[in-house]
Amino acid sequence: MKKFGCFTLLIFFFSGIGFAQIENPVSWNFTATNTGAKQFDLHMTATVSGNWHIYAQVCGEGPEPTTFSFTKNPLIKLVGKIKEVGKLETSYDPNFKSTLKFYSGNVDFVQKVTVKSAANTTLKGTVLYMVCNDKRCLPPKEIPFNIKLASK
Numbered sequence: 001m002k003k004f005g006c007f008t009l010l011i012f013f014f015s016g017i018g019f020a021q022i023e024n025p026v027s028w029n030f031t032a033t034n035t036g037a038k039q040f041d042l043h044m045t046a047t048v049s050g051n052w053h054i055y056a057q058v059c060g061e062g063p064e065p066t067t068f069s070f071t072k073n074p075l076i077k078l079v080g081k082i083k084e085v086g087k088l089e090t091s092y093d094p095n096f097k098s099t100l101k102f103y104s105g106n107v108d109f110v111q112k113v114t115v116k117s118a119a120n121t122t123l124k125g126t127v128l129y130m131v132c133n134d135k136r137c138l139p140p141k142e143i144p145f146n147i148k149l150a151s152k
Helices: 002-019
Strands: 026-036 039-048 053-055 067-070 076-093 098-115 121-129 141-149
Touching (some): 026 121, 026 141, 098 121
Antiparallel strands (some): 026 039, 076 098, 121 141
């Protein structure tokens, strides 16, 4: 009887693991492009799978907008605001009772920076974002990132 109880317990344990997998429909890629003397474009690219969508930085009332936070680095100066490059979609969402702005597929968030010296450095930060599909939303998620800036 003890063997049967242990076997049953193991079955419940492993079946619970299968159902407890975390859904993650967004993958991120963080890169830097050298655009000139001490100037870079930082590319924070989201690839959204399936019928999910990620919200714009200014998305409307209700969901969590995509927000970037950068750790202060005395060698790096941010230039302007982050630009969104992708196919912006706008739609009324009855769940939030608001017209929302979002991206499906791919979106590239681009931040221009200037490096104050020729030394190589790294910009660290986090991105906070939320994804939804036509049936449900996942809780907001925060992802840390590091982007290396190397002079030519």
